[in-house]
Amino acid sequence: MLTLIFIQVAVITLHASLWFVVALNLRRNDVADVAWGTGFICLALVGQFSMTAVSIRGFIATALVIIWGLRLSLHIGLRNRGKAEDARYRKWREEWGAHATVRAYFQIFLLQGLLIVVILLPVTYILSHRNGVVTGFDAIGVVLWLIGFVFEATGDLQLIRFKKDVGNRGRVMTSGLWKFTRHPNYFGEVTLWWGVWLIACSLPRGWETVFGPATITALILFVSGIPLLEKKYKGDIQFEEYKSRTSAFFPLPPKR
Numbered sequence: 001m002l003t004l005i006f007i008q009v010a011v012i013t014l015h016a017s018l019w020f021v022v023a024l025n026l027r028r029n030d031v032a033d034v035a036w037g038t039g040f041i042c043l044a045l046v047g048q049f050s051m052t053a054v055s056i057r058g059f060i061a062t063a064l065v066i067i068w069g070l071r072l073s074l075h076i077g078l079r080n081r082g083k084a085e086d087a088r089y090r091k092w093r094e095e096w097g098a099h100a101t102v103r104a105y106f107q108i109f110l111l112q113g114l115l116i117v118v119i120l121l122p123v124t125y126i127l128s129h130r131n132g133v134v135t136g137f138d139a140i141g142v143v144l145w146l147i148g149f150v151f152e153a154t155g156d157l158q159l160i161r162f163k164k165d166v167g168n169r170g171r172v173m174t175s176g177l178w179k180f181t182r183h184p185n186y187f188g189e190v191t192l193w194w195g196v197w198l199i200a201c202s203l204p205r206g207w208e209t210v211f212g213p214a215t216i217t218a219l220i221l222f223v224s225g226i227p228l229l230e231k232k233y234k235g236d237i238q239f240e241e242y243k244s245r246t247s248a249f250f251p252l253p254p255k256r
Contacts, residue, residue, distance in 0.1 A: 001128040004050055005117065008043045008124065012113035015042050020109045024101070029093065030086035032108050037073035039116040040065050047127035055132035061123045061199055064145055068152075068192060075156050088228065115219070119193065121212035122200035129203050137202040144195030151177065151251075152188025159185075172238050180251040182230075182242070186220045187249055193217075221249065 019035040044065040048054060054062075080086070085093075089108075096103045158176040162168050177184035193213040200206035219225060226248060233239040245255040 001125060004047055004124055004128055007050060008046055008117050008120075009114075011042055011046050012039055012116055013110065015039055016109040016113040017105075020105050023104065023109070028085035029089040029104050029108055030080060032089075032112055033076045033080070033086070034073050035109070036112060036116070037069035037071075037076070039069075039113060040120055041069040043116060043120050044069075044123055044127075047124055051127055051130075054127060055130050057132060057134070057138060057199060057202065058127045058129075060138075060142065061126045061196060064142075064192075064196060065120070065123055068149060071149075071153060079160070087232070115215065119212045119216045122193075122197045122206070122209040123212075125200050125203065125206055125209045131203055133202075135202040137198050141195045141198030141201070144198060145192045146195075148188040148190070148192030148195055150188070151191065152185045155184030155188060172233075172236075172242050174242055174246070177251070179246070179254055181247050181249060183220075183226055183249060184251065186225050187251065190217050190220055190249075 015035070015038070019031060023029045023031050044062045048058065048062045051058070084090075092108075093100045093104070155177045158178065159173055162173045162175075181187050190213070193216050197206075197209060197213045200209050230239075230243075247254075
Protein backbone atom coordinates (compact mmCIF):
# COMPACT_ATOMS: atom_id res chain seq x y z
CA MET A 1 0.00 0.00 0.00
CA LEU A 2 2.86 2.38 0.80
CA THR A 3 4.23 1.96 -2.72
CA LEU A 4 0.84 2.88 -4.17
CA ILE A 5 0.64 5.95 -1.93
CA PHE A 6 4.05 7.14 -3.15
CA ILE A 7 2.87 6.73 -6.73
CA GLN A 8 -0.30 8.65 -5.91
CA VAL A 9 1.68 11.50 -4.36
CA ALA A 10 3.75 11.80 -7.54
CA VAL A 11 0.64 11.72 -9.75
CA ILE A 12 -1.30 14.23 -7.65
CA THR A 13 1.69 16.59 -7.66
CA LEU A 14 1.66 16.51 -11.46
CA HIS A 15 -2.12 16.89 -11.47
CA ALA A 16 -1.94 19.90 -9.13
CA SER A 17 0.83 21.49 -11.18
CA LEU A 18 -1.12 21.16 -14.43
CA TRP A 19 -4.21 22.73 -12.89
CA PHE A 20 -2.02 25.48 -11.45
CA VAL A 21 -0.85 26.29 -14.99
CA VAL A 22 -4.49 26.39 -16.08
CA ALA A 23 -5.22 28.79 -13.21
CA LEU A 24 -2.37 31.06 -14.29
CA ASN A 25 -3.62 31.14 -17.88
CA LEU A 26 -7.20 31.85 -16.86
CA ARG A 27 -6.14 34.16 -14.02
CA ARG A 28 -8.53 32.48 -11.61
CA ASN A 29 -7.61 30.07 -8.83
CA ASP A 30 -11.14 28.78 -8.36
CA VAL A 31 -10.42 26.13 -11.01
CA ALA A 32 -9.04 24.28 -7.99
CA ASP A 33 -12.66 23.44 -7.15
CA VAL A 34 -13.00 21.66 -10.49
CA ALA A 35 -9.65 19.93 -9.92
CA TRP A 36 -10.95 18.55 -6.60
CA GLY A 37 -13.12 15.89 -8.24
CA THR A 38 -10.71 15.08 -11.07
CA GLY A 39 -7.90 14.56 -8.56
CA PHE A 40 -9.79 11.75 -6.85
CA ILE A 41 -10.56 10.14 -10.19
CA CYS A 42 -6.90 10.21 -11.25
CA LEU A 43 -5.67 8.59 -8.05
CA ALA A 44 -8.41 5.95 -8.03
CA LEU A 45 -7.55 4.99 -11.62
CA VAL A 46 -3.83 4.95 -10.79
CA GLY A 47 -4.57 2.52 -7.98
CA GLN A 48 -6.79 0.44 -10.23
CA PHE A 49 -4.19 0.02 -12.95
CA SER A 50 -1.20 -0.29 -10.63
CA MET A 51 -2.44 -3.55 -9.15
CA THR A 52 -1.80 -6.84 -10.95
CA ALA A 53 -5.20 -8.09 -9.84
CA VAL A 54 -8.14 -6.15 -8.40
CA SER A 55 -11.18 -7.60 -6.61
CA ILE A 56 -14.81 -6.78 -7.39
CA ARG A 57 -14.68 -4.57 -4.28
CA GLY A 58 -11.89 -2.57 -5.92
CA PHE A 59 -13.88 -2.09 -9.11
CA ILE A 60 -16.88 -0.93 -7.10
CA ALA A 61 -14.84 1.54 -5.05
CA THR A 62 -13.20 2.98 -8.17
CA ALA A 63 -16.57 3.28 -9.93
CA LEU A 64 -18.07 5.15 -6.97
CA VAL A 65 -15.19 7.62 -6.97
CA ILE A 66 -15.44 8.20 -10.73
CA ILE A 67 -19.22 8.77 -10.61
CA TRP A 68 -18.92 11.20 -7.72
CA GLY A 69 -15.87 13.04 -9.09
CA LEU A 70 -17.26 13.49 -12.61
CA ARG A 71 -20.57 14.84 -11.38
CA LEU A 72 -18.96 17.26 -8.95
CA SER A 73 -16.35 18.59 -11.38
CA LEU A 74 -18.93 19.06 -14.15
CA HIS A 75 -21.33 20.76 -11.76
CA ILE A 76 -18.72 23.23 -10.50
CA GLY A 77 -17.29 23.86 -13.96
CA LEU A 78 -20.71 24.66 -15.44
CA ARG A 79 -21.68 26.72 -12.41
CA ASN A 80 -18.57 28.91 -12.66
CA ARG A 81 -18.64 29.30 -16.45
CA GLY A 82 -19.03 32.91 -17.48
CA LYS A 83 -18.74 34.18 -13.90
CA ALA A 84 -15.99 36.09 -12.13
CA GLU A 85 -13.52 34.29 -9.89
CA ASP A 86 -15.02 32.99 -6.65
CA ALA A 87 -14.85 35.66 -3.93
CA ARG A 88 -12.88 33.41 -1.57
CA TYR A 89 -10.01 32.96 -4.02
CA ARG A 90 -10.12 36.60 -5.07
CA LYS A 91 -9.78 37.67 -1.44
CA TRP A 92 -6.77 35.39 -0.90
CA ARG A 93 -5.15 36.76 -4.04
CA GLU A 94 -5.53 40.30 -2.71
CA GLU A 95 -4.30 39.40 0.79
CA TRP A 96 -1.23 37.54 -0.50
CA GLY A 97 -0.16 40.41 -2.73
CA ALA A 98 3.25 39.91 -4.37
CA HIS A 99 3.43 36.31 -3.06
CA ALA A 100 0.04 35.35 -4.48
CA THR A 101 1.39 33.06 -7.22
CA VAL A 102 3.72 31.04 -5.00
CA ARG A 103 1.23 30.78 -2.16
CA ALA A 104 -1.54 29.72 -4.53
CA TYR A 105 0.58 26.85 -5.78
CA PHE A 106 1.47 25.56 -2.33
CA GLN A 107 -1.56 26.56 -0.22
CA ILE A 108 -4.28 25.84 -2.75
CA PHE A 109 -3.18 23.31 -5.36
CA LEU A 110 -0.51 21.22 -3.62
CA LEU A 111 -2.30 21.28 -0.27
CA GLN A 112 -5.48 20.16 -1.98
CA GLY A 113 -3.57 17.32 -3.59
CA LEU A 114 -2.27 16.13 -0.22
CA LEU A 115 -5.78 16.19 1.22
CA ILE A 116 -7.03 14.11 -1.70
CA VAL A 117 -4.42 11.44 -0.95
CA VAL A 118 -5.51 11.31 2.70
CA ILE A 119 -9.27 11.29 2.04
CA LEU A 120 -8.85 8.55 -0.56
CA LEU A 121 -7.08 6.22 1.91
CA PRO A 122 -10.04 3.79 2.18
CA VAL A 123 -10.09 3.35 -1.61
CA THR A 124 -6.31 2.96 -1.75
CA TYR A 125 -6.53 0.30 0.96
CA ILE A 126 -9.30 -1.53 -0.92
CA LEU A 127 -7.29 -1.52 -4.15
CA SER A 128 -4.24 -2.87 -2.32
CA HIS A 129 -6.10 -6.03 -1.23
CA ARG A 130 -7.35 -8.83 -3.45
CA ASN A 131 -9.86 -10.30 -1.00
CA GLY A 132 -13.05 -10.50 -3.07
CA VAL A 133 -15.45 -11.94 -0.49
CA VAL A 134 -18.41 -9.56 -0.25
CA THR A 135 -19.66 -8.79 3.28
CA GLY A 136 -22.43 -6.87 4.96
CA PHE A 137 -20.09 -3.89 5.31
CA ASP A 138 -19.88 -3.69 1.52
CA ALA A 139 -23.66 -3.58 1.14
CA ILE A 140 -24.15 -1.03 3.93
CA GLY A 141 -21.29 1.06 2.58
CA VAL A 142 -22.76 1.21 -0.93
CA VAL A 143 -26.19 2.12 0.45
CA LEU A 144 -24.68 4.88 2.60
CA TRP A 145 -22.71 6.14 -0.42
CA LEU A 146 -25.93 6.25 -2.47
CA ILE A 147 -27.70 8.24 0.26
CA GLY A 148 -24.84 10.72 0.37
CA PHE A 149 -24.61 11.00 -3.42
CA VAL A 150 -28.37 11.64 -3.76
CA PHE A 151 -28.22 14.31 -1.06
CA GLU A 152 -25.26 16.08 -2.66
CA ALA A 153 -26.54 15.91 -6.24
CA THR A 154 -30.14 16.80 -5.35
CA GLY A 155 -29.08 19.68 -3.11
CA ASP A 156 -26.90 21.13 -5.87
CA LEU A 157 -29.66 20.75 -8.47
CA GLN A 158 -32.27 22.37 -6.23
CA LEU A 159 -29.96 25.32 -5.57
CA ILE A 160 -29.24 25.79 -9.28
CA ARG A 161 -32.95 25.90 -10.11
CA PHE A 162 -33.58 28.31 -7.24
CA LYS A 163 -30.88 30.73 -8.40
CA LYS A 164 -32.05 30.61 -12.03
CA ASP A 165 -35.38 32.14 -10.98
CA VAL A 166 -34.86 35.91 -11.07
CA GLY A 167 -37.64 36.24 -8.52
CA ASN A 168 -35.38 34.59 -5.96
CA ARG A 169 -32.58 37.12 -6.32
CA GLY A 170 -31.39 38.18 -2.88
CA ARG A 171 -33.38 35.43 -1.17
CA VAL A 172 -32.13 32.43 0.82
CA MET A 173 -32.88 28.89 -0.34
CA THR A 174 -35.19 27.34 2.29
CA SER A 175 -37.12 24.66 0.39
CA GLY A 176 -36.48 21.09 -0.71
CA LEU A 177 -33.61 19.44 1.14
CA TRP A 178 -32.50 22.91 2.23
CA LYS A 179 -35.52 23.00 4.52
CA PHE A 180 -33.99 20.27 6.69
CA THR A 181 -30.30 21.17 6.57
CA ARG A 182 -28.49 24.36 5.60
CA HIS A 183 -25.95 22.30 3.67
CA PRO A 184 -27.46 19.16 2.10
CA ASN A 185 -24.60 18.99 -0.42
CA TYR A 186 -21.97 19.03 2.32
CA PHE A 187 -23.91 16.45 4.33
CA GLY A 188 -24.05 14.28 1.22
CA GLU A 189 -20.33 14.54 0.52
CA VAL A 190 -19.36 13.59 4.06
CA THR A 191 -21.88 10.73 4.15
CA LEU A 192 -20.70 9.12 0.92
CA TRP A 193 -17.07 9.08 2.09
CA TRP A 194 -18.11 7.31 5.29
CA GLY A 195 -19.88 4.84 3.03
CA VAL A 196 -16.63 4.17 1.18
CA TRP A 197 -14.89 3.70 4.51
CA LEU A 198 -17.45 1.06 5.51
CA ILE A 199 -16.59 -0.84 2.33
CA ALA A 200 -12.93 -0.76 3.40
CA CYS A 201 -14.01 -2.16 6.78
CA SER A 202 -14.84 -5.41 4.99
CA LEU A 203 -11.10 -6.02 4.90
CA PRO A 204 -8.83 -6.85 7.84
CA ARG A 205 -7.83 -3.63 9.64
CA GLY A 206 -9.72 -1.60 7.06
CA TRP A 207 -11.14 0.49 9.87
CA GLU A 208 -7.70 2.08 10.27
CA THR A 209 -8.34 4.15 7.13
CA VAL A 210 -10.79 6.20 9.19
CA PHE A 211 -8.43 9.17 8.71
CA GLY A 212 -9.91 9.51 5.23
CA PRO A 213 -13.56 10.25 6.08
CA ALA A 214 -12.52 11.97 9.32
CA THR A 215 -10.45 14.47 7.30
CA ILE A 216 -13.24 15.44 4.90
CA THR A 217 -15.65 15.68 7.85
CA ALA A 218 -13.33 18.03 9.74
CA LEU A 219 -12.70 20.16 6.64
CA ILE A 220 -16.38 20.65 5.92
CA LEU A 221 -17.56 21.14 9.50
CA PHE A 222 -14.73 23.25 10.87
CA VAL A 223 -12.44 24.64 8.15
CA SER A 224 -13.23 25.35 4.51
CA GLY A 225 -16.82 24.19 4.27
CA ILE A 226 -19.63 25.44 6.46
CA PRO A 227 -17.69 28.11 8.47
CA LEU A 228 -16.21 29.78 5.37
CA LEU A 229 -19.46 29.76 3.43
CA GLU A 230 -21.65 31.04 6.24
CA LYS A 231 -19.18 33.76 7.16
CA LYS A 232 -20.26 35.88 4.19
CA TYR A 233 -23.91 35.70 5.32
CA LYS A 234 -23.19 36.83 8.88
CA GLY A 235 -25.52 39.64 9.85
CA ASP A 236 -27.97 38.97 7.02
CA ILE A 237 -31.40 39.09 8.69
CA GLN A 238 -32.98 36.58 6.32
CA PHE A 239 -30.15 34.08 6.70
CA GLU A 240 -29.97 34.49 10.48
CA GLU A 241 -33.69 33.66 10.71
CA TYR A 242 -33.16 30.62 8.48
CA LYS A 243 -30.12 29.62 10.55
CA SER A 244 -32.07 29.80 13.82
CA ARG A 245 -34.57 27.14 12.72
CA THR A 246 -32.56 24.92 10.36
CA SER A 247 -29.95 22.31 11.22
CA ALA A 248 -26.45 23.22 10.05
CA PHE A 249 -25.51 19.74 8.88
CA PHE A 250 -27.64 16.72 9.76
CA PRO A 251 -31.12 16.74 8.12
CA LEU A 252 -33.63 17.46 10.87
CA PRO A 253 -37.19 18.82 10.98
CA PRO A 254 -37.03 22.65 11.09
CA LYS A 255 -37.58 24.31 14.44
CA ARG A 256 -40.72 26.35 14.89
